[in-house]
Amino acid sequence: MLRFDDRVAIVTGAGHGLGRSHALLLAERGAKVVVNDLGGALDGTGASAGPAAEVAELIRETGGQAVAGADDVSTPEGAEAVVRAAVDAFGRIDIVVNNAGILRDRSFGKMTVEEFDAVLAVHVRGSYLVSRAAYPYMKEAGYGRVVNTSSPAGLFGNFGQANYSTAKMGLVGLTKTLGIEGARNGVKANAIAPVAWTRMTSSLLPAEFESRFTAERVSALVAYLVHDSCEVSGEVFSVGGGRVARVFVAEGPGWRSDDLTPEDVAANWAAVMAEQPYLLTATESMQAML
Ligand code: NAI
Numbered sequence: 001m002l003r004f005d006d007r008v009a010i011v012t013g014a015g016h017g018l019g020r021s022h023a024l025l026l027a028e029r030g031a032k033v034v035v036n037d038l039g040g041a042l043d044g045t046g047a048s049a050g051p052a053a054e055v056a057e058l059i060r061e062t063g064g065q066a067v068a069g070a071d072d073v074s075t076p077e078g079a080e081a082v083v084r085a086a087v088d089a090f091g092r093i094d095i096v097v098n099n100a101g102i103l104r105d106r107s108f109g110k111m112t113v114e115e116f117d118a119v120l121a122v123h124v125r126g127s128y129l130v131s132r133a134a135y136p137y138m139k140e141a142g143y144g145r146v147v148n149t150s151s152p153a154g155l156f157g158n159f160g161q162a163n164y165s166t167a168k169m170g171l172v173g174l175t176k177t178l179g180i181e182g183a184r185n186g187v188k189a190n191a192i193a194p195v196a197w198t199r200m201t202s203s204l205l206p207a208e209f210e211s212r213f214t215a216e217r218v219s220a221l222v223a224y225l226v227h228d229s230c231e232v233s234g235e236v237f238s239v240g241g242g243r244v245a246r247v248f249v250a251e252g253p254g255w256r257s258d259d260l261t262p263e264d265v266a267a268n269w270a271a272v273m274a275e276q277p278y279l280l281t282a283t284e285s286m287q288a289m290l
Pocket of ligand 1: 012013014015016017018019036037038039040041042044051071072073074099100101102122126149150151152193194195196197198199200201
């Protein structure tokens, strides 16, 4: 059994849904957990200390160790407070699962700048800021595991989610670069693109998904990726319904000329667009999961 005894983990957005499930699994397997959650609505408005406190309490009731916090990960002060909570309570920080997220869906032409910025602030800035605050401790210890939460909507695009897609693909770049830079310090960073039945998706997914696309089926991959034995870094994984698959950016064989002209491009468009048998859309990815 993969265990996390003596490891200290931060899970952001752990008051509900996927984060809650990640926190419970890591705690059950011996990790000391900082349960962070702002406790707001799905669109990020409002705040409550309740959800994080309830999850931390549940962990303690079942014999685990946890502290709760309702800091906003999208601000440097909030992110630093999350990491300080780990160090103050448990003396170190080994694992960061950046999971906190919000939605402000609207079609591209109607989306406001505020809606765009608010979504990037939580997903991209939040993940960057918490990892940034934890990184000096990981560097010092020569050990760290980071998981960022991307999305099929970012990898493949999705109607009404220009802000969210931008944020989620941004996390792929952040993950890949942290994977490269962290290598010399024993820090591994990976990203997941999950599908799970939570408050974020229950109004979008068909009802029969509830029993199959459980949060626990996503947490299993997260636990593997933050374990000592995990060798991979800078990778992205699609996960949902019990299926796990590597996702990668693919480039076709292409077409070249030393004297490339616009007309060459037009005349050789079929070769430029040459396809490989990869999954290229969220629908194909979902079909494979099903
Ligand atoms: P959820 O809404 O249940 O959980 C998100 C949590 O993040 C909430 O508890 C919320 O209070 C917290 N949060 C929001 N803003 C915060 C902030 N500034 N600071 C701290 N906490 C904050 O939704 P779910 O589905 O569990 O989502 C978890 C992550 O997985 C999100 O990043 C989401 O975008 C991502 N995701 C989920 C998918 C799904 O199928 N459920 C699909 C793809 C990605």
